[in-house]
Amino acid sequence: MIDFEPTQEQKEAINIAHEFAEELFRPVSRYYDEHEHESPGELIDKTWGERNKGTLALGLDVTACLRIEELCWGDAGLFLCIPGPGLGGAAIFASGTKEQLSRFLGHFNEGDPKWGAMAMTEPGCGSDTSAITATATRDGAEWVLNGEKIFVTWGKRAAENPGGLVVVWATVDKSAGRAGMKSFVVPAGTQGMRMEKLEKKLGIRASDTATIILDNCRIPFENILGSPEVKKVDKGQTKGFKGAMATFDATRPVVAAMAIGVGRAALDFVKETLEKEGIKIRYGVPRQKLTTLERDIMEMEANYKAAKLLTLRALWMMSQFQPNNLEASMAKAKAGLAVTKITQKAVEIMGPLGYSRKYLLEKWMRDAKINDIFEGTGQINMLIVARRILDYSRDQLK
Amino acid sequence: MISFSPTEEQQMIVSMAKQFASNEIRKIYRECDENGTIPEGVIDTAWKMGLTSGSIPEAYGGPGGDRSAITGSLIAEELAWGDLSITMHVLCPALFAYPILEMGTETQRKKYLPLFCGEKYKAATAALIEPRFGFDPCSLSTAARLDGNEYVLNGEKCYVPLAAEADSLLVYAAENGTSEAFVVEKGTRGLEVGEREKNMGIKALATYEITLKDCRIPRENRLGGEKGYDFSRIMNCSRVALSTMAVGVAKAAMEYSRDYARERVAFGQPVASRQAVAFMLAEMAIEIDATRLMAWEAAWRLDRKEEATKEAVLAKEYADDMVLMVTDRAVQILGGHGYVREHPVELWLRNARGFVTFDGMAIV
Numbered sequence: 001m002i003d004f005e006p007t008q009e010q011k012e013a014i015n016i017a018h019e020f021a022e023e024l025f026r027p028v029s030r031y032y033d034e035h036e037h038e039s040p041g042e043l044i045d046k047t048w049g050e051r052n053k054g055t056l057a058l059g060l061d062v063t064a065c066l067r068i069e070e071l072c073w074g075d076a077g078l079f080l081c082i083p084g085p086g087l088g089g090a091a092i093f094a095s096g097t098k099e100q101l102s103r104f105l106g107h108f109n110e111g112d113p114k115w116g117a118m119a120m121t122e123p124g125c126g127s128d129t130s131a132i133t134a135t136a137t138r139d140g141a142e143w144v145l146n147g148e149k150i151f152v153t154w155g156k157r158a159a160e161n162p163g164g165l166v167v168v169w170a171t172v173d174k175s176a177g178r179a180g181m182k183s184f185v186v187p188a189g190t191q192g193m194r195m196e197k198l199e200k201k202l203g204i205r206a207s208d209t210a211t212i213i214l215d216n217c218r219i220p221f222e223n224i225l226g227s228p229e230v231k232k233v234d235k236g237q238t239k240g241f242k243g244a245m246a247t248f249d250a251t252r253p254v255v256a257a258m259a260i261g262v263g264r265a266a267l268d269f270v271k272e273t274l275e276k277e278g279i280k281i282r283y284g285v286p287r288q289k290l291t292t293l294e295r296d297i298m299e300m301e302a303n304y305k306a307a308k309l310l311t312l313r314a315l316w317m318m319s320q321f322q323p324n325n326l327e328a329s330m331a332k333a334k335a336g337l338a339v340t341k342i343t344q345k346a347v348e349i350m351g352p353l354g355y356s357r358k359y360l361l362e363k364w365m366r367d368a369k370i371n372d373i374f375e376g377t378g379q380i381n382m383l384i385v386a387r388r389i390l391d392y393s394r395d396q397l398k
Numbered sequence: 399m400i401s402f403s404p405t406e407e408q409q410m411i412v413s414m415a416k417q418f419a420s421n422e423i424r425k426i427y428r429e430c431d432e433n434g435t436i437p438e439g440v441i442d443t444a445w446k447m448g449l450t451s452g453s454i455p456e457a458y459g460g461p462g463g464d465r466s467a468i469t470g471s472l473i474a475e476e477l478a479w480g481d482l483s484i485t486m487h488v489l490c491p492a493l494f495a496y497p498i499l500e501m502g503t504e505t506q507r508k509k510y511l512p513l514f515c516g517e518k519y520k521a522a523t524a525a526l527i528e529p530r531f532g533f534d535p536c537s538l539s540t541a542a543r544l545d546g547n548e549y550v551l552n553g554e555k556c557y558v559p560l561a562a563e564a565d566s567l568l569v570y571a572a573e574n575g576t577s578e579a580f581v582v583e584k585g586t587r588g589l590e591v592g593e594r595e596k597n598m599g600i601k602a603l604a605t606y607e608i609t610l611k612d613c614r615i616p617r618e619n620r621l622g623g624e625k626g627y628d629f630s631r632i633m634n635c636s637r638v639a640l641s642t643m644a645v646g647v648a649k650a651a652m653e654y655s656r657d658y659a660r661e662r663v664a665f666g667q668p669v670a671s672r673q674a675v676a677f678m679l680a681e682m683a684i685e686i687d688a689t690r691l692m693a694w695e696a697a698w699r700l701d702r703k704e705e706a707t708k709e710a711v712l713a714k715e716y717a718d719d720m721v722l723m724v725t726d727r728a729v730q731i732l733g734g735h736g737y738v739r740e741h742p743v744e745l746w747l748r749n750a751r752g753f754v755t756f757d758g759m760a761i762v
Contacts, residue, residue, distance in 0.1 A: 002408075002468050003401045004695050010400075062400060283711040284633065286534050287754065302712040305695070306688035313402050313691060320403075330684045379677075386676035389683045390660060397671050 010063050016055055017067040020047070021074025026360075029075040032206040033363050037198050040081055040206060047082040048113040058084055060093070060250045062315045065257035069308075072261025073268075076367045077206035079258065084108075086154050087251060088116030088167040091183055094247040095226045104165055104185055114188075117158035118247075119149035119212055120169045126151075127380045130178045134170040134214060138228075141221050143184055145170055145192070145214040153374065155210025156195045164188035167225070168214065176230045185223045192217030203366030252328040252375050253314040256335035259371035260308045263339030266346040266364045267300055273350065296349060300342045307335035326388040333381035336372030343368040402691075408469050414447060415473045419480030427481035430602035431745055436487055438519075444488040445519040449473060450495055458511035465499065467635060467697035470762030471642040475690065478646030482749045483602035485643060485760075490559050492761050494522035494568050496635065497579060501627035505618065506581065510566060524568040524579075525555035525608055526758030535570070535577060535633060535757060540610065542571040542578060547617045549573075549580055551588070551610040557759060561591045561606035568621065569610065570629075570758070577629050579621035588613030599748030632761065634696065634706045637714035639760040641693035644721035644753050645686055651728035651746045652682045658741075659731050675731055682724045689713065689720045697762065718754045725750040 006014065024043055032040050050056040056071075058064050071079045085092070085108050092104055108114055125131035134147025145168060149155075158164040166186045173180035186193050196211040221228075274281070274297075281297050282290065290298075310331040317324035343365040347354035354361050372378045387397050404412065422440050430436050445451075454460025477485035495514045498506050514520050528539050540553025551571055561567065567582045567589075582589055592607035621627045656679050659670035669675045692713035699706035725747040729736035736743045 001401060001405050002403065002694055002698060003399060004698050005400070007399050283708050284536070284630070286532070287715070288532060289534060298712060298715055301708075302692070302716040305692055305709075305712060306685075306716065309691035309695065310684070310688055312400055313687075316400055316402050327687075330687060333680075334684050334688060382677050382680045383673070385680040385683060386673075389656060389679060390670050390676065392671065392676075397673075397676055 006066060010066055013063050014066050014070055017070035018073070020050070020056065021070050021072075025071065025074030025078050029078065029360055029363070030357070032075075032078060034205075036200060036205045037208070040078060043078060044081055044083060044113050051082065051084060052109045056082070058082065060090065060254060060315075060318065062312065062319055065254060065311065065315050068254060068257045069261040069264070072258045073265045074261075075206070076258055076262050076370075077204035079261075080153060080204060080207035081157075083113035083115050083157075085114075085116035085165075086158070087118035087247070088154075088158060088165050088185070090251050091118050091167040091247045092116075092185065092225060094250060095183070096185075100185070100222070100225065108163070111163060112161070114161060114163040115154045115157040116165050116167070117152050117154040118167045118169075119152045119155065121151045122148060123150055127377055129169065130181065132169055132171055132181060133174075134168065135174070136170040136172050136182060136184055136224075138172070138221070139218075142218045143221060143224065145184060145186065145217040145219065147214050148196075149212045149214070151199070151374075152210045152212050153207060155212050156198060156208040159186075159188055159193055159195045159210070159212055161188055166193065166212065168212075170214075172228070173230045180230050182228065183225045184219060185225065186214075186217060186219050190217055190219060202369060203363065204370050248376060249323075249325050249328045250318060252332040252381070253311050253318070253324075255371055255375040256307065256311040256314070256331040259335040259339040259368065260304060260311060262364050262368045262371065263300075263304050263307065263335075263342040266339075266343040266361055266368070267304055269359070269361055269364075270297070270300075270346045270349055273353070293349065296345060300345055303338040303342060307331070307338040310334050326385060329376070329381040329384040329388070332376060333378050333385060336378045336381070339368045340372045402694075404468075404472060408472055411469060412472045412476055415449075415476035416479075418444065418447065419476050423477070423480030423484050427484060427602070428739075428742065428745065430481070430483060432601075432739075434601055434604070436484055436602050440484065441488060441519050444477075444484075446517075449489060450492045451514050454495070454499060454511050454515055458507055459515035460511065465496075467638055467700040467762045468694060471638055471693055471697045474639050474760070474762060475642040475646040475649070478643035479650045480646075481602070482643060482647055483600045485646075486559060486600065486603050489639075489760060490564075491520055491522045493524035493559070493759070494564075494566055496761050497524075497568060497621055497627065497632055498581075500631075501622045503618070503623040503625070506621070506623075510581070513565070520565070521560045521563040522566045522568075523558055523560050523564040524570070524758065524761075525558040525561070526570045527555060527557040527755070529554055529556040529607060536629075537575075538570060538572040538577050540569070540571040542573040542580060542620075544573070544617065545614075548614045549617060549620065551580060551582070551613040551615065554607065554609050556595065556607045557605050557755070558591075558608050559603055559605050559759060561608050562594070562604065567608075571610075573620075579627060579629070579632075580615055581619040581621065582610075582613065582615055586613055586615060597752070599745070599750075599752050601748075630707055631700070633757065634700060634710035635761045636758050637710040638693055638697045638700060638706075639762040640753055640756055641689060641696070641710075641713045641717035642762070643760060644717035644750070645690045645693065647746055647750055648682070648686050648689070648721045648724035651725045651743055651750075652679065652686060654741070654743060655679065655682075655728035655731040655736075658735075662732075669731070678727045678731060682727055685720045686724065689717045692716055700762075714757075721750040721753055722747075 199209040314327040314331040453465035456462040696709035
């Protein structure tokens with residue numbers, strides 16, 4: 001039955017997350033935006049505790065994404081500081097064995113805060129992940145990793161804090177193209193892995209975006225996710241890459257959920273201000289009678305709704321174990337662009353209040369933009385949607 | 399619990415509507431558009447599917463199915479994928495029957511609902527839109543004045559589908575500044591049905607201007623009687639209906655231009671293999687899905703008898719823009735071929751432009 005009503009449990013999850021967003025995130029939002037590489041210790045400890053109690057459980061399901069929207073309504077940068085297995089965990093879930101799941105994630109929630117990260121992007125390749133140059137060479141019972149990874153979200157925390165892990169993408173056979181691409185779990189503190197630098201960014205400044213160097217970094221053979229075999233496949237097929245792609249189908253709706261949280265923050269701020277000013281949005285009045293402001297607000301609200309519903313659908317499909325590659329990319333493409341536009345429009349509408357750092361709106365505009373970039377840019381997601389609806393391979397539609 | 403899966407029963411109705419749209423409507427729609435008529439056979443076939451009468455309770459002669467805006471939306475999308483004119487014609491009696499069913503007095507229900515439970519298509523309609531700049535459903539020029547035991551209606555309406563053949567019309571008019579609805583039967587003195595209108599699109603659907611000149615009707619013909627009715631709910635049911643129909647039209651245009659782009663070769667490659675074209679198609683697909691979900695959400699609220707104005711308005715506004723964007727691009731993807739009437743995309747563009755105007759011309 002088509003239904004848009006969250007369960008009682010989900011409603012409670014939303015309320016609790018919203019309280020945290022308001023009381024724990026918002027008050028320190030500006031501070032950590034302006035003190036870029038400072039760590040929000042209190043927030044980290046608190047969210048780690050709540051997460052492990054379950055009150056702030058985060059994962060790849062509908063309930064978690066409803067929480068994520070609320071937390072990112074609070075602050076998307078701070079949301080990305082919350083400890084947990086993160087994208088590294090998602091990759092292990094997508095293609096790890098039972099044994100690996102228990103070895104890497106079985107005790108993850110215990111003890112001190114820990115982070116997981118995924119290292120894919122390199123200086124010479126972003127969306128074109130098949131051009132990865134980092135290498136993994138087998139040496140007896142070990143893999144030796146070499147290469148440079150950039151834009152690793154949670155990179156510093158995952159690589160340096162004990163118990164953390166970084167899932168590194170590297171090729172075991174350059175001549176095999178995509179089929180040679182494999183992912184490896186590198187535990188925090190492994191010799192040969194080091195955090196080189198932290199990026200200074202437009203937004204989500206509280207989040208650590210790191211460069212990670214792998215210099216003869218040795219890990220056990222069993223740390224490879226998926227099969228070590230290189231299956232030579234016909235050009236156009238992407239079997240060796242399935243793991244990464246399956247991960248994206250799961251994580252893209254999560255990023256979309258983050259995006260809509262930021263978009264709603266901006267939208268709420270504008271609407272509250274208008275309310276204080278006594279300006280009412282008249283729904284149902286013919287278009288030619290509406291003010292430009294009313295039309296703008298309605299367009300923003302409609303785009304927010306469109307993004308949110310596409311996101312919920314992609315998540316719901318995942319919960320039903322339905323393939324959601326198309327829908328995940330639809331949600332991500334729509335949400336990333338929608339909130340970029342919503343927040344930019346909000347700054348315009350609010351005029352001097354929008355541009356001033358006295359309020360958080362300008363920050364949300366800067367934060368929003370990342371959602372149209374990470375986990376696949378808007379363009380990459382459009383490309384995926386196009387390939388799916390045209391039934392084209394990556395060689396037929398480049 | 400959040401879910402995007404129609405019930406089994408809904409899936410059955412949808413597949414029936416889909417079949418009808420592709421096997422019957424798609425065979426004749428171009429001809430219908432060219433000569434402005436719809437064969438009776440098709441209308442009767444649709445009627446026998448019980449699309450309008452299905453939710454009329456047994457007490458009034460119907461089969462007593464659930465009345466659901468979501469189910470209505472699912473059907474409307476499939477039919478409109480076939481053709482918008484034929485869909486609006488087939489569903490036109492609901493413009494009269496549904497408000498009576500939901501909001502009519504017992505007398506009104508007993509009198510009118512059984513008329514829609516027969517074997518043959520029963521034309522009935524509603525008159526809302528007025529032929530003037532700045533038309534606003536909440537501020538109607540057509541006026542209703544109580545005079546003893548009668549209402550006197552005065553004013554002009556346009557885009558009244560099937561006004562000439564309809565036996566009963568629901569005329570919306572302002573009574574003391576509020577939009578009320580009145581049943582006016584065919585042949586009532588003062589009700590004049592004008593010439594058939596000539597429109598840019600929906601050319602197979604017969605629409606008319608009507609004039610009400612001191613048109614007197616019994617006092618009890620006011621919809622809902624003394625108690626009145628819920629105008630905003632009717633408008634929202636209309637917004638949802640039109641939004642999903644827009645999704646159907648857009649889907650037709652997206653599919654056609656997608657298939658064309660896969661076949662049409664330029665510079666040695668199908669044009670679909672170029673990002674300039676492929677990205678247009680991707681955006682079309684995304685916005686179609688987004689609009690459908692927004693319409694569903696509004697329909698879901700209507701089914702729960704909740705306030706749905708905001709959701710319905712946002713869905714409809716979004717749908718109005720979406721369907722124009724999608725059909726325009728479909729024409730663009732076909733290039734010169736899109737402009738000629740051998741291909742259907744120009745028809746869909748003409749139909750799509752009308753959605754902003756059509757409020758009140760369809761209902762779920």
